[in-house]
Amino acid sequence: MDFDALINGLDRHTLDGITRGSIYALVALGYTMVYGVMKLINFAHSEVFMVGTWATLGTYTVIGATAGQGLGMIIGATLLALLAAMLASAGTALAVERIAYRPLRKKGAPPLIFLITGIGCSMVLVETFGQVLRVFFGPPFGRVLVNVPAVLPTKTVFTIPGLDLAITNTRLIIIFGAIAMMVALDFFVNKSRLGRGVRAVAQDPDTASLMGVNQDRVIMLVFVLGGAMAGVAALLFTIQYDSTKFDIGFIIGVKAFTAAVLGGIGNLRGALIGGLVLGVVEVYASTIWDSSWADVTAFVVLVLVLMFRPTGLLGESLGKARA
């Protein structure tokens, strides 16, 4: 145990944790919104994220973006990749809803069944990139880790004087990108007309449909929004880690789901807080002990939080999240 290492570099470790947690938080949004509206855990959401990372790689490959190019290319390629990842992820989320969830909703099946079709969809998507596309197109598809070109090079932008803490451009983009997306989404759900529909269905689906809210459209909207957020997360992930793999979604998915529950599932701001707290807890634990204990620590913290606050840090409910 090395508490000194934690205390000495507390600023640094907190920043590392927030960077890691920002990606959890963006993915967690997808879980939390779907849960808020449908009271269901969308197990295929981790793969919605994974598809986004491949869309990023695909965009770079198509436009020929590699490491070490000019500023115009960097900005252009990154923005295009962002768009592609958001579209691909949102499209995947929508497809999952249409194929695996809507038929069940029409039959009034209980949540457990959605869980199994979600797991099924997740396997199909994972195998699509690990096997099906490999058979037809060969590499980079397959079961090995793939290098995504570092189109956006990591550079130190400034150093916080007293703390000797180097802030890199990728860190800034990830943290501010995640927070900006979160604020935009929060604004959309709370202020726009469509967002009001989402909140109405989350509060009381029956009354909402009596009031003329089209439930199917709201559900589609929720999947598209959650998917787009996972797409943003996918781009930020490839910027930070420069790689993807067919099964990269699984662990991020588990973590993001944990983050959503930690913050209070169904609560957008909860997802942000949950993601950041989870990231920070993991990094602290990895510093005190080592990374092999990070998951155990994270789950123990989750259980402790749930014992004292049974509905997570900020409490649940998308409907009531107006404050």
Place this chain on the structure above:
Amino acid sequence: MTIITQHTNRLRDRLDGVPTWARALGMLLVVAFAFYLPYLNILPFAYIRTDLSATGTDWASVLFLVVVYMIVAVGLNVVIGLAGLLDLGYVGFYALGAYSVALFGSTSSPVVEAIQSKFGLSEEWAVPFAICVPIAIAMALIAGVILGAPTLRLRGDYLAIVTMGFGEIIRICARNLDNVTNGAAGITNVPVPPGPEIDGRPFFNVSEPERWYWLALVVLIIIIWLARRLENSRVGRAWLAIREDEDAAAIMGVAAFKYKLWAFAIGASLGGMAGLLFGSKQQYVEPNGFMLNLSFLFVAMVVIGGSGNILGVLIGAFLLTYLPERFREFQEWRPFAFGVALVAVMILRPQGLVPSRRRAREFADRKVEAEEAAADA
């Protein structure tokens, strides 16, 4: 789809009319056939075997694994199907069962070595298998209670994530605690059940998997019998009430928490029992044998088969274990096909392949409700 439902219903009605003696005889025949299964070699039935192709796997070994997973499915069915609690960490109990027998019964386990040196015992000494069995079941049961006591007050979906975390914690601890579990390398020399020696070899050895299969089958039959008794007991009815409406059940005087804890503990000990059989047959346990995906597979077995119905979950466990082994020639395509099958089966038959009668009726009701709601909207 309604056609199939009608068919199964008709079959069921017909079975209801059969006299008790005939039903007992039929059951006996089924059991006898199950015991004969490793030797089944009459065409065309022999096509069910997994060792037909040149690179097939041993049929009796596959049957053993099928039965072990059936025990798991029956145990998890108590938690999910009867009490309606979503447990995504069932693999944790399975691992505890396997690890208990390894930790206390193997001569190469650090725990046994510590006991040996502390009490000056010989290097051959280890806890006998017969004592490992209650230890394994007790460990799983205690873990079930320890996990359940603080978390069962949580609502369904929170329970899912907490149990999932529990399953991971068990695996990670088994991997990291090198001084207790021998870490990631795992423990070899896991003991086998006692039995008469034949030709100088133990009765349960690595070369005669059919004996292991029969042993597991006997355990499974006992567990099915117990589970059926439980289902129709006072406890079973309490679970049903909780599953349907916890608040209403509580008002009617059902101590929800107590019965939920019971379900958790019983399910956990059955999982431990299955793990014990697996670890002992394998004679080797290692943490990577208990990954999170296995938990999802277990839940899929219960739900695909028809949660709440023992026959259903048995069929679910059989199909999800057997089919990938039978169709080994498709190699890399199996997981893809598995995913497609999960989605297709659930959409076509959300109540499971062989649902319990009560469940089937509930589904029919819910479907009508959903259609009415859709018509209203």
Place this chain on the structure above:
Amino acid sequence: MIRSSRTWQAVALSAVAGLALTACGTTDTGGGDASGDDCSFKIGVMGALSGANASIVLPSVDGAELALKQWDNEDCDVTIEKFDTEGDPAKATPVATQIAGDDSFIGVIGGAFSGETRATKAIYGDAGVTMISQSATATDLTQDDPSPVFHRIVPYDDYQGAAIAQYLTDELGASKVFVVDNSEAYGEPLADRVEETLGDAMVQRDKTQVGQTDFAPTISKMESAKPDAVFYGGYIAEAAPLLKQMRDAGIKAPFIGGDGLYGSDFGNAVGDAGEGAIVMCPCAPIEEDSTFAADYQDEFGSAPGAYAAEGFDAMSVFLAALDDGARTREDVESFVDGYTGDGLSKEISFDENGDVPKDKVSYWAYKNEGGTLVPDVEVSPAS
């Protein structure tokens, strides 16, 4: 209604037919008969032929197949049967029981990984099936718990740990090595051994886990330890992001890994950040102009990959046994125990535990240059 039930029957019927078809041509349910002078045998290959780790195993299987193809023996009819275990010990035991129960199998090449080998050694031992592993390197397989039937073409990990430490101190002149492992049965003992051999030359040790992508905590530990070399015991999927994040953070220390990183995937996964990274492997380099490389290229359309030569050698030993007149499992076992001969990878022989004899142990350091692993220097830790 009538039509529907017909459809249902048709579905059922075609399902049965499908089941029957896939089984076509093979109604033998094992227990083949192989007695007398008849020389018709099967040799099994057991390993991860599908899944994430298949790329480390498949070249050795191809190598074995090539050896069989080039074999010239009029009297014998030998086939190679490939069994997929996905590298999972639980899936390997039914395979081993199947091979052990079928007398026409006189030997097995594998297990490719140590876990599956640990789980199946007893089954093969019980049936007297000789195993020659092309790549299972865990130390305990022969040192803690030796089995008379188990042999391997590659030396065990204690030597590899020593070789890596030797390379770090002698070739790189490192005195502050940062050691990282992946907490798995492969990486952890290897890192333990590196640590042990390095002694004071190790500055800090850290653990990570499989599936991890963010290594920030490890990186910040490195920043404060200021190592002059970094060793990682693990696999490519985690080594690549770790190495990239190291380079991003400006840590320029040389990076070295064990044979878990050896393979054609390494260069693709690490990209530019992996330039100059070292991979230590017991696999001897195959000269590009050798007949083996040319034949392999002709047969499989690619250059021989990881452990291809070792797979070839394992098969060659079995075939030599048949040439020598071995016709039973006992014959094969006693022939293999006493075998000495030139192999592609090294001079092949086995000591009393089935290991590579101490004086034959040697390793090669490969350097990643422009995405390919180029042999750099030979290291002999035992001498």
